[in-house]
Amino acid sequence: MSTDIERSISDSLEVNDVLLPHLPLLLQDLWVLGSSVDQILEVVGTLGLPNDSKVLDLGCGKGGVSIQLAAKYGFHVVGIDGMIPFLNEAKKKSVEYKVSQLCEFINQDINEFVLQEHEFDLVILAALGGIFGSFGHSVGKLRTQIRSGGYMIIDDGFLRKSDSHKRKGYEHYKNYETTLQELLAFNDHLIKEVSTSAVSKKINEEYMNFIRKRGYELIQKLPELENEIRSYIRLQEEECEVLENEIEGALWVIQKG
Numbered sequence: 346m347s348t349d350i351e352r353s354i355s356d357s358l359e360v361n362d363v364l365l366p367h368l369p370l371l372l373q374d375l376w377v378l379g380s381s382v383d384q385i386l387e388v389v390g391t392l393g394l395p396n397d398s399k400v401l402d403l404g405c406g407k408g409g410v411s412i413q414l415a416a417k418y419g420f421h422v423v424g425i426d427g428m429i430p431f432l433n434e435a436k437k438k439s440v441e442y443k444v445s446q447l448c449e450f451i452n453q454d455i456n457e458f459v460l461q462e463h464e465f466d467l468v469i470l471a472a473l474g475g476i477f478g479s480f481g482h483s484v485g486k487l488r489t490q491i492r493s494g495g496y497m498i499i500d501d502g503f504l505r506k507s508d509s510h511k512r513k514g515y516e517h518y519k520n521y522e523t524t525l526q527e528l529l530a531f532n533d534h535l536i537k538e539v540s541t542s543a544v545s546k547k548i549n550e551e552y553m554n555f556i557r558k559r560g561y562e563l564i565q566k567l568p569e570l571e572n573e574i575r576s577y578i579r580l581q582e583e584e585c586e587v588l589e590n591e592i593e594g595a596l597w598v599i600q601k602g
């Protein structure tokens with residue numbers, strides 16, 4: 346029986362309990378796990394945050410976003426994730442990028458972490474989907490983690506044509522108008538919206554090539570998992586298709602009012 350955090354991690358990475366332990370191997374070629382990191386780095390640069398700013402990265406994965414923010418801007422970053430192998434990789438990378446003194450990586454359920462209020466200058470929720478539920482719920486939680494006037498960055502998207510989506514993990518997706526209403530339900534200020542669709546398409550193609558390659562290698566090593574691995578690859582391909590055809594990728598910067 347999996348715990349809540351295991352279920353949340355499995356859902357966020359669309360993998361079942363059997364494959365979860367093999368995920369670090371399947372995703373070994375990827376540092377950033379789905380977010381539009383270059384656009385996040387660029388948009389953060391426009392906010393005029395001082396070098397000693399404190400950043401929270403919820404579901405930081407291997408630290409692909411946090412570490413590059415620390416390296417580029419000198420920010421102090423705290424990354425929270427429940428996958429220990431990803432956090433170990435993040436710690437290694439922070440040494441490689443010479444920013445380990447600016448980075449703290451914590452193994453914790455993000456649902457638990459946000460129960461306590463914090464005063465970060467910036468909080469990031471990148472490629473985490475509907476882990477906190479609707480966009481309204483996400484913003485409700487994110488804004489408890491920042492000071493007044495602090496920023497929230499959400500890297501996700503909205504539905505191009507329909508009003509809802511049946512796919513598991515896509516329940517939070519809405520049309521553009523509803524998404525914006527939810528994002529701004531607390532009367533915060535939308536500072537910037539950046540389209541990430543073109544970049545995501547490229548990232549997803551690269552992501553799929555690595556996953557296929559590592560998936561087939563794992564089948565050679567563990568033939569008893571062949572069906573599981575093949576269906577994981579199929580599910581990822583299907584997700585890429587849905588993302589490409591039905592979701593408009595967007596990055597929102599919202600300032601807490």
Ligand SMILES: C[S@@+](CC[C@H](N)C(=O)[O-])C[C@H]1O[C@@H](n2cnc3c(N)ncnc32)[C@H](O)[C@@H]1O
Nearest residue numbers: 353354377378380404405406426427428454455
């Ligand atoms: C798709 S990845 C995105 C990682 C990172 N933001 C990036 O773009 O590289 C989702 C991450 O969220 C983590 N995660 C999912 N649910 C979680 C939870 N409840 N608590 C902590 N981490 C969680 C997973 O372990 C995974 O590293």
